[in-house]
Amino acid sequence: MAKTLAEKILSHKSGLDARAGDIVVAQVDLAFVQDTTGPLTLREFEAGGFDQLADKERTILFLDHAAPSPNQQLSTDHILLRRFAEKRGCLLSDVGQGVCHQIVAESFARPGDIVVGADSHTVTAGALGAFATGMGSSDIAVAFALGKTWFRVPETIRVVTSGSFQKGVYAKDLILHLIGQIGADGATYKALEFGGDAVDLMPISDRLTIANMSVEAGAKAGLFAADDLTRDYLTKQERGNDYQPIAPDNDASYQKTIDIDAVGLEPTVSRPHSVDNTALARELEGTRIQQVFIGTCTNGRLEDLAVAASILKGKKRHPQTRLIVAPASRKVLLEAIETGYIKTLVEAEAVIISPGCGACLGLHQGVLGDGEACLSTANRNFKGRMGNPEAFIYLASPATAAATAITGRITDPREVL
């Protein structure tokens, strides 16, 4: 019987003929936590009385959400994570290495893997053809110990994108458009599987952006086939051997198919306070923005900084608009230094912060003031998300963010390209 990507991977890892709706126990290839979910996970692991980790080399503790730490409590949580890694022999990604999902993509996730993380944006690794999903601390504590977990095999919604993007339109606009169409619960408990000729040509950096935001429609996973572009990406990361092709079967059974014409897309923005509250950038022109934030697991990659730098080259941020840039990883930061993007951004008066989650979740490095509005390249604009329930968050592409930084008002990037 023909299978979706989710059914294929869950069948392989459970040893069963897994079909949508089945409950299976499957082997986990990679399990991780970050510094705001990790302490609870590790306490549950210790309280559970487990002897050891199922696979030390595939267990990772990331210090990225509060990196470097802004206060004594989080610094003490960091000590807990470092000591656990030392005692148990698992991997530790310390302050400054970058956002967990970026590092998982660069160095760990493989096509066909099952990846679980105590972070909802674990879905990002679906861009490489891995079944990757977020869970809570208890589930990850058990996955650490047993090397497996249970899944309900999800029904799949196939999203077919054809044609090519207009100038100024990016993968971020596609995923914001989709979430605006189906809603913030449009794919709850389901997998989103992306295909079509626009996706076949789409670089991995863009696939990561789309997979990352699939959870904003409620999805359990956001999946892409692993193809030649996946192989090239893994080879560039010096792990070409991790590549294996994986694709859904042609006659797999989908709950529904959504067709998107890439040519018809325009720069899109999510308005406060929900991701599915979308509008076109041009419809919001004039909206004053006090802070622009470029970075995160959604849009903090080299390709994103390249787009921002190309728009900001020779220009400066608007005097009433702060510009904060957080490269997604140390590797991205180094490459952005070598390519000159960092110099361009600093000349445009951007503040460059350490690789990590930065201002995204309201801990530090760009907390908003009362009544302020931020245009961010991140994935979430819930009330209170950036540290202040009295603030307003708009989500958009790095191009829209860079254009907005120049004018101080939400700006369609096609005006400056």
Add this chain to the structure above:
Amino acid sequence: MLEGRVFKFGDNISTDHIVPGRLAHLRSNLPELAKHVLEDADATFASRVNLGDFLVAGVNFGLGSSREHAAMVIKMAGMSAVLAKSVARIFFRNAINLGLPVLICDTDGIDDGDELHIDLAAGTIRDITNGSQLTFKKIPEIMLRILDEGGLMPYIKKYGDFKL
């Protein structure tokens, strides 16, 4: 039989409403964190709830982060169950893993302050205030077994593995 009073919330209550990221420094101090439960949706909630009360919401309750602390502080506040028209996937799993029942049902007819009697085994919800009776969606078997043991960690301690 669970008996308690309803605290009614609307649609799309996110994990940032329940425990915002700005309070991440309190996650290793759960009693302190629990004092802020749902603060950004209703600042008076934590001071008004009683042991055994019910949190009732609309669609997509608990969307957003994987932070298990969201389900944890709702349980710590004394809530004996969460009722909603739909619940985000990770929150659903987290709540069950902590032994907090999550019941999917049509909550439109339930008002703030109503008195409910819930029979988990029979699958019925009685609204004593307005006299109506509701049923809730069947919880998958594996989750029921985890719930029966009081959560995932007690379940794994007992069985040592997942039993399908």
